[in-house]
Amino acid sequence: MPAPHAVPFRLVPALGLFALGWFALAAPWLLGQVTIPWDAKAHWYPHLVFAARALHAAASPAWTPNIFAGSTEIADPQSVLFSAPLLALAALMPKPGLTAMDWAVFAMLFAGGTGVILLFRDRGWHWGGSLVAALAFAFGAAAAWRIQHLSQVFSLCWWPLAWWLLARALDRRSILWGIAAGLAAALMVLGRDQVAMLCAYLLAATIIAHWASAERPLREVRATLAPLVAAAVAGALVVTVPVLMSALWGAESNRVVIDEIGAGRGSLHPGHLLTWVVGNLYGAAGPLAEHWGPPSPTWGETGLFLARNMGNLYAGALPLLLVLGLLRTGAAFDREIRFVTIALAVMLLYALGWYTPAFRLFWHLPGVDLFRRPADAVFVVGGLFAILAGYGAHRLLTGTLATGWRVEALVAAALVTLASALIVAKGAPQAAWMNLAVAVCSIAAALLVLGPGRRLPAMALATVLAVVLTADLRLTNGPSESTALPPASYDVLEPGSTDPALALIRSLTVRDATRRDRVELIGLGYEWQNAAMSHDLEDVLGFNPVRSAAYANLVGAEDIAALPGQRRFPPAFPSYRGELADILGLRYVVSRVPPNDIDKRLAPDALPLVGEAGGVRIYENTRALPRVWVAPTAMATPPDLATAGFPSGLDPRRTVLVEGEVPPPRQPGGTARLLAYGNTGVTVETTTADGGVLVLADAWHPWWSARIEGREVPIRRAFGLVRAVEVPSGTVTVTFTFEPLRGLARQVSERFSRP
Structure with a gap:
């Protein structure tokens, strides 16, 4: 998408108007009337509270003892340690509340919308178009309907910022802008989710498109090499260690291998495409009894495994009609927007998964087989659709969109008729008709703006477009059972x-x-x-x-x-x-x-x-053992422990199951006590007459190390999952320390040294 030679619009007024729309749409969450539910609170919020507690107690948040008998936070892509907005919140607030977390999420959506506005400004497109695009980007499609999937929302929001910085680096051949682009892209990739992967492919495609559109492509490649190398180096410095950690942790984790069929079960159903027209067509807003979209009993066996809100594409009636206008007139394939149109088509094919032959080709791209839902591409589809709609608004406001909106109105009417027929054919709940009526009213309002309203002066028309779109998104994509619940639903998770x-x-x-x-x-x-x-x-x-x-x-x-x-x-x-x-x-x-x-x-x-x-x-359970004890004997862990269970008659206080060489038996007797216990450090004192095997009943992980009186000793995996160390006779101090960087270096070195 090459930058035209045009005067950029004034940024502050455009951002100010976007901020007004943003607050109007986000207010129920920002004012604490509702909270982002489900995974956002049940999963992410406790990780945020843990990180804040650790940071403000001057403790390390790299390991948590609170779940699964201990788990690595620093390698877990589901933790908050590499999520810039949530980590910043944890650093600022010792006890972040539910509403504070929602502010961080909507702040990222504002940042993503700002990135879209900056893209439009640099390209000399109308500020009204940027406003439409930013609102649809931040509050349309998956950004609204799947807001509880915080990592994917954040990855999506970093993408337009990285794109804007990358475009500046390429246009200006600037190393500094390249470094900034690399850092923004790295923050996006740190999401380590499918949206981040797809957006990374889009950024790479942006570079290729820039080269291909130059008058002398090879010369342009040479001219932009320095900023691109700077971007790659800056990004690699940020992402290499976290990505390696997650990769190694993934190898130790429960994550099963995902095959093409398994991934296909997370495909976007073609029926979901109608949600571009009728936002809540399938009752995704709730209650659950009103949901009748694929997959559901109404549709019969589809083979899909999707939550009810995963397939919603609605970004407003105005954006839909603007995109239809661009497609009908061919303006969607003009040189300055062609990249977005093609990228949108490719991402939609990806999202449809096994419903098109294209997914077999996508499956061979690096990284695709790591993820189980092609429908996650709906986040990116929504972002690209918003930008395309904003470009349509730009063409409308500059008087260069040659349409009278009659054909677009007929297409919209045909789609509404198709949705009506589907409601009848599937015997959908009565609520579906009400949702259809809302969509018809939204389309009618949008046509009034695009028809008679286009005779307004450009500034007035741009304002009307933003107001009508904001009202539409508030009505259809506003708080629902899928995206907003009373804060009292999650009171139990708040620190107080x-x-x-x-x-x-x-x-x-x-x-x-x-x-x-x-x-x-x-x-x-x-x-x-x-x-x-x-x-x-x-x-x-x-x-x-x-x-x-x-x-x-x-x-x-x-x-x-x-x-x-x-x-x-x-x-x-x-x-x-x-x-x-x-x-x-x-x-x-x-x-x-x-x-x-x-x-x-x-x-x-x-x-x-x-x-x-x-x-x-x-x-x-009155038989529960202490956290630490010393056993006099050991035996080898049976290879079939997970499938056959523990040996009959085993007394874990006397005999420890260990992997590797079995220590010799010692005389019974000995004590162990905890001197200190922290997230990433545990100190134990043992006293024995003849030594033995110290058991610390915390989850084993290869990045833990142990030292006896300062001398490093190996940690054995005991009973298949906890830590054990051989201790000598007498009274000694054993220190366990979680050392992720050292452990990572050791694992990487071992892998490279293997023949």
């Missing part, structure tokens, strides 16, 4: 929560020189799953799609633990009365139902009820 069940859990759990009681929060509801991170409890479960494969296989930790039936009991953890529950120090099972309703092998009175508050019951 007064929930009585939390108070009871805190009063019961013991942390002393030997004990650090773990809990299992199971079946308490979607919002409770990562509550341990918010309140510095230590949970054997958690809520994260990426976790240690060994831990998941042995303990039965699934993605979610919102319902009692989501607790899996594998052979190594067959029951709350099994050895592994005791080894992990699982002292309390916290649920709304008796534990024998969860664990069918458990006798009704096996775990006594020790407290109840707010409908939450707490049951005690």
Whole structure:
């Protein structure tokens, strides 16, 4: 998309008007009337609270002891440590609230919209077009309907900023602008999600398009090489370590290999394309009983696995008609916008996944097989569609869009008729007709603006376009069950929560020189799953799609633990009365139902009820072991531990299962006590007559190191998932330290040194 020679518009008025529209649309969240729900709060918010607590206590947030018996935050793409807006919020606020987090999200959407405005300004396009594009970008399609997927929202918002900086670097052949572009692109890539990958491909395509459009392409390649190298170096300095960490963690994680069919199950259904016309056609806004879009029982077996709001493309009636006008007149393929039109078509093909033959070609691109939902491309489709619509507004405002809007009105009417027929054919809920009526009114209002309204002066017409679009987006893409719930729904996650069940859990759990009681929060509801991170409890479960494969296989930790039936009991953890529950120090099972309703092998009175508050019951496992102990003997971990379970009659206090060479037996007797316990450092004192094997019942990870009186010693993986160290006789101090950079370097070196 080459930059034309034109006078750029004044930036401050355009940003000011965008800020007014942004606040009008974001106000329900910014004022605390509602909060961004689901994954945004149940998953991301506890990670934010944990990071803030660690930073303001001068502790490291690189490792959390609060979920899955310990988990790496620094390598986890689902943590907040490499999300610039959330990490900044954690650094500024020791106890960030729900609304503060929503401010950070909408601030990023404002930044993304600002990037769009800057792109339009540098290209000499009308400021009114930039305003339409920015509003549709920030509050249209997936940016609105899937706002709870914070990482993808942030990746999308970095993209126009990186594009603007990259375009400046290429146009001006500037190393400084190249460095800035590389840094912005790196912040985008740090999302380590599919949207970031697709946007990275778009940035690469932008460079190729710039070269191809030059009068002398080879000369342009040479002229722009320096800023591009600067961008690559700057970006690599930021992303290399986090990406390597995530890659190595992914190899150790539960993440299964994704095949083409598995990815195809996350395709955008062709029926979703009608949501460009009728935003809430399929009842994605809720309640769930009104959802009838693919996949749902109404459509029968589709083979798809998508949430109800994943396929919504609505960005407003005005943008839709403007894009139709560009396509009908051929202006969508003019030299200055052709790249966006082609990119939009390619991204739409990608999103449709297995519904087009193109996905077989896409599947061979590097990185595509890492992700399981082509429909995630809807984020990028929405962004490109917004820019194309803004260009249509630019052509309208400059009097160069040659259409009377009759054909566009007929096309819109035909699409509405098709949606009506689908409602009848599928026997959709009555609410679908109301949603269709809203769409018809929005289209009619847009046609009034584009028809008689186009005779207004350009400034007045631009303002009317922005006002009508804002009202439209507020009506259709505004707060709904999918995107906004009362803050009270997630009160339990706030650091200052007064929930009585939390108070009871805190009063019961013991942390002393030997004990650090773990809990299992199971079946308490979607919002409770990562509550341990918010309140510095230590949970054997958690809520994260990426976790240690060994831990998941042995303990039965699934993605979610919102319902009692989501607790899996594998052979190594067959029951709350099994050895592994005791080894992990699982002292309390916290649920709304008796534990024998969860664990069918458990006798009704096996775990006594020790407290109840707010409908939450707490049951005690009195056999739970301390966090540290010294065992005199060891034996090799059976290779089939995950499938066969623990050896019969094993007493973990006397015999430790270890990987590798088995230490010789020692005389019984010995004590261990915790001298200090932090996120990334644990100090233990042991006293034995003949040495032994010290067990620290925290999750094993290759980036932990151990030292006895300052001398480094190997950490053995014990019982398949916790840490153990051989200790000598006498009284010694053992220090465990989480060293991710050193551990990363060691792993990378080992991989390169393999023949």
